Amino acid sequence: MLKRIHVQHLTLGMYLHEFCGSWMEHPFWRTRFLLEDAHDLELIHASEIHEVWIDVSKGLDVAAGTHSVSRAEADAQAEADLQQAAAHSASAHPAPNIRRQPSPMVQELRRAAQICAASKKAVVSMFHEARMGRAVDPAQAQELIEDMSDSIARNPGALVSLARLKTADDYTYMHSVAVAALMISLARNLGMNEEAVHIAGTAGLMHDLGKAKMPMEVLNKPGKLTDEEFAIMRAHPVHSHAMLKDSGLHPQALDACLHHHEKMDGTGYPDRLQGEQISVLARMTAICDVYDAITSNRPYKNGWDPSESLRRMAEWSKDHFDARLFQAFVKTMGIYPVGSLVRLGSGRLAVVTEQSPDALLAPRVRVFYSTKSQLRIPPELLDLSRPGCTEKIVAREDPAQWNFPDLNDLWSSAGA
Incomplete structure (x- = not known):
């Protein structure tokens, strides 16, 4: 039987089934093991992880009277939250002002495949320029952002869903493409004007450029990172900001590049901002970034099903994400996203x-x-x-x- 508990109640002898949060957000090699080493317990207590799932059939249970949540209770609450988000979003968010001629899914998927290929090529080129120490010009990507925006206006699901399909080899590049598509779709559902939609898409496309400064053996490691490697990777938003601050990138997009790993409860990085201290665009990028990360296959872990990913994100939303923007994201993707x-x-x-x-x-x-x-x-x-x-x-x-x-x-x- 699985129970969700606060890490302060975690003790030696418990069987750790899963950390509550994206596997991209913690440096631990294992997620399912019998907790026997006091050093592991210290690491968990010192981390930014608030809650964990334990399996009481494989290890110790919590003490009587200790607050815990069963898997069934957690699933029911997440489902209720998603239903509420969908109902709230349906009435709270205006439709975009500008529409394109609607396009059938099959027809738009063909166009989306071409856009994905061109976008990947552009991102690969930008990463190459950054690795060589050359200045990156975000203006070169504006035609791609326009193509993405037009595709999503014609059929919201095609590009967003197709960009999710990626291999381990092209993950870094296609992740940027996917987040850009998600950002454009979310911005449109929020009723933002065309300029704001383009800024959002550009932020998504550029948000991880700092990974170009990561050692290739760390960036492409076919397994979980060590503590030292994880610390190196956590520096990528600062690198993104430094590389783009003089590029002419819109200030809001630049801020999103720096702060897309901040969390609403203040446990994110690099500046541990919380709540309203985090810009709207950075809060949007945080949601889109996590969704694409957890739905994508990695060498050490298969991605979660799109529908399951939304349910997991609903569990974390009170600490990680802006509630209003997450509600809009649920409306953007649907309770059961394409591919579920x-x-x-x-x-x-x-x-x-x-x-x-x-x-x-x-x-x-x-x-x-x-x-x-x-x-x-x-x-x-x-x-x-x-x-x-x-x-x-x-x-x-x-x-x-x-x-x-x-x-x-x-x-x-x-x-x-």
Whole structure:
């Protein structure tokens, strides 16, 4: 049985199942082990981690009367928070003022694939220039930001979803592309004007440029970082700011590059800012950065399912993220983002292919598997928001438990 407890109640003899927070935010090599070493306990107590999950079936339980939260309770609360965020966002955030001609998902995925390829090439070039000590000109990326913005205006899900698909080799570069796409989409859902949307996209594209100053053996290490290596990586926002401060980058975007790892509770870095001390654009970048990081595969850990990632982020939101902006992000992505594996009321499994306008709980899906017969079935597109549709999503599913090798192809191959 899993229980979530505050780290102050963590003792030797407990089985540590998971840290509460992105694995990118802590330097520990392991996340599941019996806590037997007093030094490990000291490291956890001294870290910025507030809560952990313990497995009481494999180690000691908390003392009687100690506050803890069960997995079922945590899931129910996260689900309620997401539902509330979706309901609040639907009425609280205005639609963007400028719209492009809508584009079907399949058609826009083809355009998005070309934009992703061009954007990756541009980011690779910028990182190369930075490594060589040359000045980087953000103005060179403005045409790409315009293309991204137009794509998202035509169909919000295509570019955002396609940019999530990346290999370990191109993670650093495609992460910048993905965060830029997420930032543009979030800014549009917040009703920002076109200039602000472009500034947000530029911040996303440039936010990790400081990683160009990281030693390649640390940046591309196929495993968890040591404490010393983690400290080196935590310096990348400062490097980003130093490299871009004289580049002509908009001051708001420059600030986001420096402060996108700050947290609302003041435990972030590099300046341990909290609450309103963190700029809106930096708070937006923090949300988009974490979402793409935890949904992406890394050499040492597979990314979480998009829907599961939102649920995890909802658990951390009170400490990590701006509540209003996270609500807007939920509306941007949908309760079940594109690529999520879900179970329908009929017992069939489906992958989410596209959001339905004004129906965050009823996206469009591709049904492809019957849990009753335990067999693949001919893929079928289904709009759960269509009047008369009797199917509905009853649960998220963990892709790791099913191991469908073509899950991404089921929603992306037709367009890409």
